[in-house]
Amino acid sequence: MASLRVRQILLEVLAFDQPDRTAHGATVWTRLCASAVSAVPITGAGVALMTARGHGGTLASTDGPAAVLEDLQQTLGEGPCLNAFHERRPVLLPDLTEETARWPGFVPGALAAGVAAVFAFPLQIGAIRLGVLDLYRDTPGPLEALQLKEALDYAAAASSILLDLQHATSPGDLHPDLVDAADDHREIHQATGIVTVQASVGLDEALLLLRARAYADGRPLRELAADVVAHRVTFHPEDEHDE
């Protein structure tokens, strides 16, 4: 189901209305982190790429403890963001002092940097696994329901951008109409699996192909997906010549 809020976040961080959106070294990721900090009651945020082997590098983080924490997790090879990625679920830690046993290396370092609570969200769409969004706070306490919803919408927006950046040549190629992956109907995920086999590509590329086709045809993704499931539309490589 498409979410207005995710779209709003995408529009803001992709900054299409700004003439010089790369001024002062700003990237889509620094804007996403800054935007998350202003929308959710947290003090810092970071986005990291993840691979099956572990931390794949920090894309951006806000100044201060957030940067320290990304470095800590990358260096130590342990921490909530790695668990969030491997367990494919958010890791919500309202009080870091209770977590020393779980991450004996990470927790003391994080506490020393002045972090009291960590909320890590996997950036994923089913089996498509991309990275992690880490949110930090300097005071302990849980995220309330609405704050959690907001954080999850930031994670959905980040997943969407990260998916597109895997194949787009530069962030400038991104268009908000193309990156709106918040639609969550089962047929979209089934169609992604079908296109994976038809076009001999990965799940991530299959979803991008579907989104690109829906955008080019000016129709809702869900509608195209239903056609793929019903085999009214196929993505066999030879089809390209027919259309």
Next chain:
Amino acid sequence: MSREQRLAEVFVELADTLVDDFDVIDLMHTLCERSVELLPADAAGLILADHRGILQVMASTTTEARVLELFALQNDEGPCLDCYSIGQPVVNVGPDEAKQRWPRFHAALTELGFRRTHALPLRLRGQVVGVLNLFCREPATLRPTEVKLAQALCDIATVGLLQERAVRQGQLLAEQLQSALNSRIVLEQAKGILSERAGVTVDEAFTLMRAYARRNQRPLATVAAAVIDGTVEAELLNHGQN
């Protein structure tokens, strides 16, 4: 077998599935199947609300698209939405009242030949996380003991949701919900891949994966992941089916 014996058997089966290394989505499918077996109902669906409050079907006894649409429709109106909002069972609503409360839902329900519907909440300490929705072809009334039984099945689903991993303090329920919702997406992606490889419908693909998971005593999520990364061949899943 008496009803009591069968009931005992079902609860033993469900308790058995709650030991380590079980699959929450498979448990939800089992709960749906047992609820239509033990209660006067013809179709059942287990629904979880995502973080936006959108009701997502996690498991159901039917894959018929028109019935699945009945669940989706209830994001606008219907007993599921009411049950989720108030956190109380919405059962035994008569046809006149149903027509008045949910005109669009009622029309779709009637068109499919269902004459009664019930919704029971999945609750944990005041928080509602989902709904068990039952559709009945006969205008049957759920007796108080049957409402209790349906609620017990819901409670098992909630416990299952929490028990999927080692219980920790913290915001566990939110973590589990997100995990279950993403597992559902993995399952849909795997259905698509398998259907295309094996030349079957997505619904048949699901049946194949579930049967394979059962035969080999592997969690459904593991089988779905293996289909996606190609470590389980389509032929292997078909084997034993013929």
